[in-house]
Amino acid sequence: MSQQFDVIVIGAGPGGYIAAIRAAQLGFKVACIDEWKNAKGGPAPGGTCTNVGCIPSKALLQSSEHYEQAAHHFADHGINVEGLSIDVPKMIGRKDTVVKQNNDGILYLFKKNKVSFFHGRGSFVKAGEGGYEVAVGGEKPETLVGKHVVVATGSSARGLPGAAFDEKLILSNEGALALTEAPKKLGVIGSGVIGLEMGSVWRRLGAEVTVLEAMPTFLAAVDEQVAKEAQKVFIKQGIKLQLGVKIGEIKTTKKGKATGVSVAYTDASGAAQTLEVDKLIVSIGRVPNTNGLNAEAVGLKLDERGAILVDDDCKTNLPNVWAVGDVVRGPMLAHKAEEEGVAVAERIAGQHGHVDFNTIPWVIYTSPEIAWVGKTEQALKAEGRPYKAGSFPFIANGRARALGDTTGFVKFLADEKTDEILGVHIIGPFASELISEAVVAMSFKASAEDIARICHAHPSLSEATKEAALAVDKRTLNF
Numbered sequence: 481m482s483q484q485f486d487v488i489v490i491g492a493g494p495g496g497y498i499a500a501i502r503a504a505q506l507g508f509k510v511a512c513i514d515e516w517k518n519a520k521g522g523p524a525p526g527g528t529c530t531n532v533g534c535i536p537s538k539a540l541l542q543s544s545e546h547y548e549q550a551a552h553h554f555a556d557h558g559i560n561v562e563g564l565s566i567d568v569p570k571m572i573g574r575k576d577t578v579v580k581q582n583n584d585g586i587l588y589l590f591k592k593n594k595v596s597f598f599h600g601r602g603s604f605v606k607a608g609e610g611g612y613e614v615a616v617g618g619e620k621p622e623t624l625v626g627k628h629v630v631v632a633t634g635s636s637a638r639g640l641p642g643a644a645f646d647e648k649l650i651l652s653n654e655g656a657l658a659l660t661e662a663p664k665k666l667g668v669i670g671s672g673v674i675g676l677e678m679g680s681v682w683r684r685l686g687a688e689v690t691v692l693e694a695m696p697t698f699l700a701a702v703d704e705q706v707a708k709e710a711q712k713v714f715i716k717q718g719i720k721l722q723l724g725v726k727i728g729e730i731k732t733t734k735k736g737k738a739t740g741v742s743v744a745y746t747d748a749s750g751a752a753q754t755l756e757v758d759k760l761i762v763s764i765g766r767v768p769n770t771n772g773l774n775a776e777a778v779g780l781k782l783d784e785r786g787a788i789l790v791d792d793d794c795k796t797n798l799p800n801v802w803a804v805g806d807v808v809r810g811p812m813l814a815h816k817a818e819e820e821g822v823a824v825a826e827r828i829a830g831q832h833g834h835v836d837f838n839t840i841p842w843v844i845y846t847s848p849e850i851a852w853v854g855k856t857e858q859a860l861k862a863e864g865r866p867y868k869a870g871s872f873p874f875i876a877n878g879r880a881r882a883l884g885d886t887t888g889f890v891k892f893l894a895d896e897k898t899d900e901i902l903g904v905h906i907i908g909p910f911a912s913e914l915i916s917e918a919v920v921a922m923s924f925k926a927s928a929e930d931i932a933r934i935c936h937a938h939p940s941l942s943e944a945t946k947e948a949a950l951a952v953d954k955r956t957l958n959f
């Protein structure tokens with residue numbers, strides 16, 4: 481006998497597990513199916529984000545930043561460290577513990593909210609009278625029937641043709657998060673978010689990092705002024721960056737016991753080059769996961785990229801089948817997936833769940849951090865929208881000076897006539913935290929003047945946000 485549910489969620493990443501919890505809160509009988517296995521073969525809910533994405537990368541970024549501070553910056557504070565060394569396996573072990581805490585936390589939340597969790601692959605069987613039949617593979621195969629199905633199967637790293645990930649020499653995010661020693665020479669293909677975050681981790685731990693990027697412009701989606709500042713800082717930190725390259729053949733090499741990777745490429749001037757490295761990270765974007773879902777069995781439509789086709793409300797072409805997160809259009813971000821998960825659960829309950837795509841923040845967790853929300857200056861120019869800009873450097877902020885972290889600035893873009901905030905761009909300390917104020921302001925359609933008139937604690941980095949808002953009207957007080 482198959483078990484009957486109101487809602488079946490396939491995938492327990494941030495999109496899926498949050499959709500399942502919200503649906504259960506709304507009184508539905510909910511099942512969530514996820515196939516991720518931990519090292520012992522047991523369940524590891526949380527998806528890419530928890531297992532090989534947001535959480536482990538931030539754990540390693542933190543550990544490596546502590547090392548960088550101790551090695552290069554403690555002395556500025558009068559703290560002298562002798563005999564400093566790194567224990568990479570311990571660092572990786574700590575990261576694994578943090579991941580497990582998050583996996584266990586999700587299993588606890590499922591219990592607390594009475595979500596039935598099934599460990600195995602979920603695939604469509606057919607659409608029937610009582611809803612959709614979904615098979616769960618794995619050790620205990622079962623068949624479930626759900627009135628509604630939410631697909632939240634996420635994404636996987638995109639590889640380059642002829643250079644399959646072996647996770648030993650040619651690494652996706654998974655291998656890049658599991659190295660047990662810093663390679664002497666690390667190559668990174670793609671100067672996007674993963675390339676910069678993982679490149680930063682291994683550079684701080686001693687690797688000589690070379691990044692090869694196809695686009696002629698660095699961080700093309702980021703505000704130009706921020707991207708320029710970031711490029712300058714990363715190069716100063718020692719990252720070798722080559723833009724406008726065309727990647728050719730990638731070969732793994734072996735000389736005696738020494739293994740490596742050789743990357744043939746054409747540089748921006750058209751000259752043929754070869755990069756020889758010990759390890760290579762390929763971080764050139766991600767592809768939606770729909771393999772194994774048996775979408776054809778029910779006629780679920782995909783777009784030309786293989787993503788599940790949805791409308792603004794995350795409805796697919798099939799009645800009562802929804803899809804959220806990385807497997808659909810839009811930015812591949814955990815918080816975007818979560819917002820869609822909540823909105824879908826609420827729509828199933830007949831409520832008006834809503835995601836404001838204009839106010840989804842982005843953060844790159846390098847040092848300095850980069851964060852933004854809304855439009856970039858180049859986008860406003862391209863649209864021909866009249867705007868005012870104001871920025872404030874952290875060098876003029878007392879708290880940043882006390883922290884010893886004065887790189888970067890906060891920049892506001894506001895409508896020329898109405899003063900409504902159209903975009904906020906930050907490069908500097910704790911940009912990931914500072915951006916929240918801008919997200920709140922933009923969600924409430926605030927003006928730059930609104931932020932400029934709000935009392936901000938002194939001394940705090942958030943005063944740079946207030947000052948940048950004042951700068952829109954050319955009346956900064958401290959610069």
Ligand code: FAD
Pocket residue numbers: 490491492493494495496513514515516525526527528529530532533534535537600601602603632633634635653674769771772773804805806807811812813814815816817845
């Ligand atoms: P996923 O998290 O990918 O989860 C999908 C789940 O579904 C997985 O557990 C998968 O095993 C399971 N699954 C797939 N098919 C099936 C099936 N047929 N049956 C059962 N289970 C199935 N985003 C941020 O916002 N902030 C960050 O700092 C950040 N850092 C990142 C760092 C890295 C290295 C990477 C790779 C990504 C990072 N991301 C970050 C992106 C973020 O991880 C994704 O946007 C997010 O995980 C998407 O959530 P999701 O629920 O759509 O899918």
Ligand code: NAI
Pocket residue numbers: 669670671672673674675677692693694695727762763764765766811812813842843844845
């Ligand atoms: P990305 O889309 O951020 O960057 C990929 C880069 O590779 C781009 O600059 C692109 O021009 C370049 N590229 C593409 N093909 C290439 C080729 N053949 N040769 C050389 N360069 C090439 O993708 P990335 O870094 O793989 O990350 C995937 C996604 O994961 C991100 O877009 C983001 O959505 C998510 N993520 C989010 C994080 C965060 O929020 N802090 C951290 C890490 C990942």
